[in-house]
Amino acid sequence: MVEALVTGERTTTATLDRGRGVSLWHQIASAIERDIIAGLWIPGARLPTEAEFTARFAVNRHTVRRAMESLESRGMIRIEQGRGSFVAEDVLEYPLGTRTRFSENIRRQKKEPQGRILGIETIAAEGAVATALGLRRGRPVLRVERLAMANGTPIVIGAHHFPLPRFEAMPAALAQQASITVALAACGLPDYHRVRTRVTARMPTAEEATLLHQARIRPLIVAEALNADPEGRPVDFTLSRYASGRVQIVVEGE
Structure with missing residues (x-):
């Protein structure tokens, strides 16, 4: 029939x-x-x-x-x-290089970047955070959780860790504009560079799937990144979780 x-x-x-x-x-x-x-x-x-x-x-x-x-x-x-x-929308190419900037990457692809701060708190540096930032365990760091979007579509959740007291003005700067790069400039750091990035994958938690508007059965691209100031001092250790169905990571040469 x-x-x-x-x-x-x-x-x-x-x-x-x-x-x-x-x-x-x-x-x-x-x-x-x-x-x-x-x-x-x-x-x-x-x-x-x-x-x-x-x-x-x-x-x-x-x-x-x-x-x-x-x-x-x-x-x-x-x-x-x-x-x-x-x-499904077109997959974004997301370059990872020495000057990785979310807004610049998104605008290059003729889309409008947006950001939303999910939470800011002071925590004790432990494990990978302490090691990456070169801090003794237990030292205070500022943790900023941010959702980044392109044309309103969620792309990545970033958990940024900044050493204190150097970046104690970060919350006030982020209250003005939810941009990490702009906030770092407001804290006296107009430029920084990527030291290293480690890329893995895993399945999302229920909260991550909800924030990224994706199914629990689709994996995340996970990137651990360390950024440093021009003198080489660590300034930001970030754990980023990308919606794998919307992002293609591109590793750029030096």
């Missing part, structure tokens, strides 16, 4: 054939993919809900969910917890 599939505001030429041995979820995924490629939904657009697709294709929700998971695994869509499914 062959049935016409309506996958958007118009009817696609694809058909749902319940007797040709191809799973229904695969046929549905293929039909949605064709409509995305044809431009029925632009990058970033919200897709119909599972319930709407269920009614449209006359199948159960499990079948639709399997189709959507397949599209997400291939990078066609992104599923955001509690918000729905969206057509």
Whole structure:
């Protein structure tokens, strides 16, 4: 039996054939993919809900969910917890070099950078933070958690660690503008350079997935970075968690 599939505001030429041995979820995924490629939904657009697709294709929700998971695994869509499914945007190229600056990287790709401070607190330097900043364990450091976005889409969560008392003016500077580079300049450091970056990957926590608007089944790109002032003194140890479906890390040569 062959049935016409309506996958958007118009009817696609694809058909749902319940007797040709191809799973229904695969046929549905293929039909949605064709409509995305044809431009029925632009990058970033919200897709119909599972319930709407269920009614449209006359199948159960499990079948639709399997189709959507397949599209997400291939990078066609992104599923955001509690918000729905969206057509995947173009992947940003994010260069890592001696002068890595989020705003500059984003503007080079003709997108508008934004930032939001999630929290600021003074903590005791321990483990990797103390080692990277060259501090004795227990010394105070300022921890700044920041969400960085491009055209309003979450890209990366950064946990920055600054030695105290050198950067005690950082909270006041960030209250004026949520830019780490601008805040460092306000603290008397107009320029700094990247000493090293270590890149790994892991699955997100529930909080990270929510902040980055991504599914728990998609891994994060994790980067540990150390920045130093022109004299070589450590000024910022950062743990960055990138939404892997939206970012491609590019390592630049010296």
